[in-house]
Amino acid sequence: MGGDWALFLAGAVSLAGIYVIYTLGLNIQFGFTGLGNLGYVAFFAIGAYTSVILSMPRPGPDVAYIVGYGLPMWAGMIGGSLAAGFFALLIGIPTLKIGEDYFVVVTFAFSEVLRYVLINEKWLTNGTTGFYGLERPFGEFFSGRAYEFFFLFLILVAVVIAYLVMRKICNSPFGRLMKGVRENEQVCLALGKNTYRVKMKAFIVGAMFAGFAGSLYARYATLVVPEMFIPYFTFVAWLSLMIGGRGNNKGAILGCFIFVLADQFTLFVQASAAYAVKLASLRAFIMGALLIIVLRWLPAGILKEKKVTYR
Amino acid sequence: MLTILLQHTVFGVVTGSILLLATIGFSMVYTTKRFLCISHGELLTIGAYTAYAFHVLLGWNLLYSGIIAVAVTSLVGLAIARGLYEPMEGHGPLVLLFTSVGVTFCLHGILEFIAGPSIRSFRTRILPCIRVGGIPLITMNEIVIISIAMGSIVFLHVVLTQTRIGKAFRAMASNVDLAMARGIDTARISMFVWVYASAMAAVAGILLALVTSVNPDLGWTQILIILAAAILGGLGSIYGVMIGAIFLGVVMDVGVIFFPSGYRAAIAFALMIIVLLVKPKGIFGGG
Numbered sequence: 001m002g003g004d005w006a007l008f009l010a011g012a013v014s015l016a017g018i019y020v021i022y023t024l025g026l027n028i029q030f031g032f033t034g035l036g037n038l039g040y041v042a043f044f045a046i047g048a049y050t051s052v053i054l055s056m057p058r059p060g061p062d063v064a065y066i067v068g069y070g071l072p073m074w075a076g077m078i079g080g081s082l083a084a085g086f087f088a089l090l091i092g093i094p095t096l097k098i099g100e101d102y103f104v105v106v107t108f109a110f111s112e113v114l115r116y117v118l119i120n121e122k123w124l125t126n127g128t129t130g131f132y133g134l135e136r137p138f139g140e141f142f143s144g145r146a147y148e149f150f151f152l153f154l155i156l157v158a159v160v161i162a163y164l165v166m167r168k169i170c171n172s173p174f175g176r177l178m179k180g181v182r183e184n185e186q187v188c189l190a191l192g193k194n195t196y197r198v199k200m201k202a203f204i205v206g207a208m209f210a211g212f213a214g215s216l217y218a219r220y221a222t223l224v225v226p227e228m229f230i231p232y233f234t235f236v237a238w239l240s241l242m243i244g245g246r247g248n249n250k251g252a253i254l255g256c257f258i259f260v261l262a263d264q265f266t267l268f269v270q271a272s273a274a275y276a277v278k279l280a281s282l283r284a285f286i287m288g289a290l291l292i293i294v295l296r297w298l299p300a301g302i303l304k305e306k307k308v309t310y311r
Numbered sequence: 312m313l314t315i316l317l318q319h320t321v322f323g324v325v326t327g328s329i330l331l332l333a334t335i336g337f338s339m340v341y342t343t344k345r346f347l348c349i350s351h352g353e354l355l356t357i358g359a360y361t362a363y364a365f366h367v368l369l370g371w372n373l374l375y376s377g378i379i380a381v382a383v384t385s386l387v388g389l390a391i392a393r394g395l396y397e398p399m400e401g402h403g404p405l406v407l408l409f410t411s412v413g414v415t416f417c418l419h420g421i422l423e424f425i426a427g428p429s430i431r432s433f434r435t436r437i438l439p440c441i442r443v444g445g446i447p448l449i450t451m452n453e454i455v456i457i458s459i460a461m462g463s464i465v466f467l468h469v470v471l472t473q474t475r476i477g478k479a480f481r482a483m484a485s486n487v488d489l490a491m492a493r494g495i496d497t498a499r500i501s502m503f504v505w506v507y508a509s510a511m512a513a514v515a516g517i518l519l520a521l522v523t524s525v526n527p528d529l530g531w532t533q534i535l536i537i538l539a540a541a542i543l544g545g546l547g548s549i550y551g552v553m554i555g556a557i558f559l560g561v562v563m564d565v566g567v568i569f570f571p572s573g574y575r576a577a578i579a580f581a582l583m584i585i586v587l588l589v590k591p592k593g594i595f596g597g598g
Contacts, residue, residue: 036405038412094584098591101347101546104408105538106587112535113577120573235416238409281423288416292395295410299402 007145010152016260017155018216019240021162023252025209026237031246031305032170033202034182035096036104039111040210040237043084045118045229047211048218051080052131053124064122064129073137077215084211085204096199111234118226130225134218151220158216159253162209166249169205178202179247210237232284239287242294245301254303314446319565325453325522327560328460331553332515333533334540335467336508338552341541342484343504344400346407350391351512352534353418358384358513359520359529360426367433381513388509389502397501415531423527430526456518463511464553471549476503484547532576536563539579543586545593555594 022044029035055076056068071079091110095103118125142150169175180188181195188195218224236259244255266283294301337351361383365376391414399410440447441454471477476499483490483500491497519529536559544555559579566578586594 034405036408038408094588098587101404102542102587102591104347104405105542106584109535109538109580109583113580116573116577120571235412238412242409277428278424281420283420284416285420285424288413288418288420291413292410292417295402295406295413296399299406 007148010148012260012264014148014152014155014220015264016257017152017159018213018220019236019256019260020159020253021216022210022213023237023240023244023256024162024166024249025206025213026241027206027246027249027252028166028169028178028202028209029206030238031241031248031252032175032178032182033199034100035199035203035206036100037107037203037206037234038104039107039109039114039231039234041229041231041233042107042111042114043088043207043210044214044217044233045111045114046084046087047080047214048224048228049080049118049125049214050083050211051076051215052134052218052224054079056131063126065126066123073135073219077212080215081208081211084214085208088204088207089200092200092203096203097196108231111229111231115226115229118229125226128226130223130228132223132225134222134224136219136222155216155220158212162212163249163253166209170249174198174201182247235287235291239291239294242291242301243298245303245305247305248301248303251301251303251305255301258302315568316565317446317448319568320561321449321453323561323564324557325456325560326564327557328457329515329518329522330533330536330540330560331460331556332463332511332518334537334544334552334556335463335549336511336515337537338541338544338547338549339480339504339508342547342549343480343487343501344396344407346404346411347538348396348411349408349534350411350414350418351508352530352537353415353422354384354388354509354512354530355516355519355533356422356527356530357387357418358516359525360422361513362517363431363433363520363525367431373433373435377514377517380517381510384513384516385506385509388512389505392501392505415534419527419531426527428527430524432524433521435521452521456522459514459518463514467549476500480504484549535576536579539583542583543594548593551593558594 025043026037026040029037029040051073053067053076054069054071055073057070059065059068091106095106119128121127136147136151137154138150139147170178177188177193177198180193181198185195188198217228221228240255240259241252242255243258244253245251266279333351333355336354337348340346340348340351358380361380362373362376365371365379366373369376371379395410395414396407399407435452440450442448469477471481479490479495479500480503482493482495483497487497490500515533516529519533523529540556540559541552542555543559544551544553559582562582563575563578567575570578
């Protein structure tokens with residue numbers, strides 16, 4: 001029994017680690033730059049699908065899809081991040097110059113439409129079946145149980161690297177500029193800063209983090225299907241960030257761990273098939289209520305953004 | 312080909328009429344409260360389920376069930392606004408927007424908990440079809456839907472231009488501070504907006520459920536199209552939205568002749584992006 005617990009814990013912490021990378025990306029977009037990306041899951045999905053398609057073997061004649069490039073897994077992951085960043089660029093061009101409400105609507109619509117594309121374009125995504133039974137990195141060197149712990153190690157390394165990269169960006173002059181745009185775009189414009197470029201960079205970097213997290217998530221779940229990328233996952237990042245504290249990378253990390261703890265705990269509630277559906281609706285209710293409560297009574301999150309004074 | 316085109320255009324006007332009812336409320340909230348109220352879509356679902364409960368489960372007359380559903384939805388809409396949105400005013404539009412996302416998840420969870428995920432139908436009679444030149448063109452049901460939408464527009468127009476509260480609403484929409492300075496009771500107008508918007512949402516939800524089905528995702532699938540219609544007509548322009556909604560309905564339903572039907576909502580999105588690139592204030596809005 002003890003071994004099962006350790007295994008479960010390794011799985012949960014791996015998931016939390018992937019969410020941390022995912023949420024760090026939203027933090028640079030919303031927490032630092034104030035971009036309300038309501039379709040954040042789209043970039044997660046693009047990363048997951050691109051990485052899988054790039055590193056899949058060439059397909060045989062008996063499947064619906066016609067792509068698969070047989071690249072190494074790491075190349076797929078890089079490709080996934082780059083693709084997510086590229087789509088952020090495309091979305092950013094028409095939306096970042098006009099008001100924030102338009103940005104919110106377009107990102108939200110983009111994530112929903114992307115899901116329709118994933119379902120309908122069978123030649124590219126294999127439709128609702130998706131891709132399953134995916135290989136995992138270095139899977140051939142470890143047996144079943146030991147691999148879970150090795151995968152956890154890999155995720156933790158990725159989290160540390162992602163955190164250090166993000167800290168570097170946020171502590172740089174560019175980090176201050178992002179906060180400036182968030183607080184008062186007009187003043188930044190008056191100081192001769194190109195705020196459109198600042199927002200674009202933050203948007204692209206955030207999307208690349210989401211894409212990278214998506215490519216890891218595909219390996220964690222060993223499958224990708226359109227159902228994995230419902231708006232709920234946008235909500236996961238938002239809720240984690242709001243709980244932990246926006247504009248604070250440590251807050252993003254804390255928020256993800258709290259979220260995963262709460263989320264995985266509900267899996268232990270014994271439920272028959274009939275009650276599983278009821279439980280799922282109840283879970284949506286609890287998550288929604290949690291977001292309302294945090295926004296109202298804990299607006300800065302648990303770890304508040306540090307007030308920095310520059311002299 | 313022409314027959315198909317004509318029939319799809321009629322479908323489009325019906326879709327657009329329902330969309331119009333849903334979007335006007337959304338737009339009224341946006342013009343006075345200045346935030347995108349994502350939970351507006353769930354009010355459609357609440358309206359549809361309440362009408363379903365009274366009409367099918369209790370066997371009441373559809374008209375009475377509809378009136379009760381509109382009343383219930385208005386109260387729910389007002390209660391949510393009073394309890395959850397109004398205390399958050401002053402925290403900025405994004406915080407209100409995310410509160411409304413939280414509300415959406417809550418309402419969706421509650422509805423699915425009570426009603427279950429199954430898809431239900433009103434099982435209305437299909438009334439005889441009117442033929443024009445030998446082609447079945449439009450059913451009486453569809454004529455009723457279009458008439459309700461047109462009636463609502465005319466009614467809203469009269470309210471906005473002829474009544475004190477309508478004029479006060481327009482004053483508040485153009486400048487809240489100025490309206491308050493002129494002694495307009497903005498709290499009362501807010502109440503009017505929430506009740507009116509929720510009532511329209513309920514009507515839209517019931518009509519949509521009548522032509523399609525009642526399911527927990529009814530409102531969620533509509534909110535994306537509502538947002539597209541609102542942007543198309545120009546965010547915050549009540550009259551622009553009316554034309555935007557009908558236009559979008561026709562484009563979507565005519566579009567499915569040329570594109571796979573899975574892309575119906577994607578057509579709305581593509582149209583929205585084109586409009587944002589060419590004329591960000593909407594086709595008919597903001598000069």
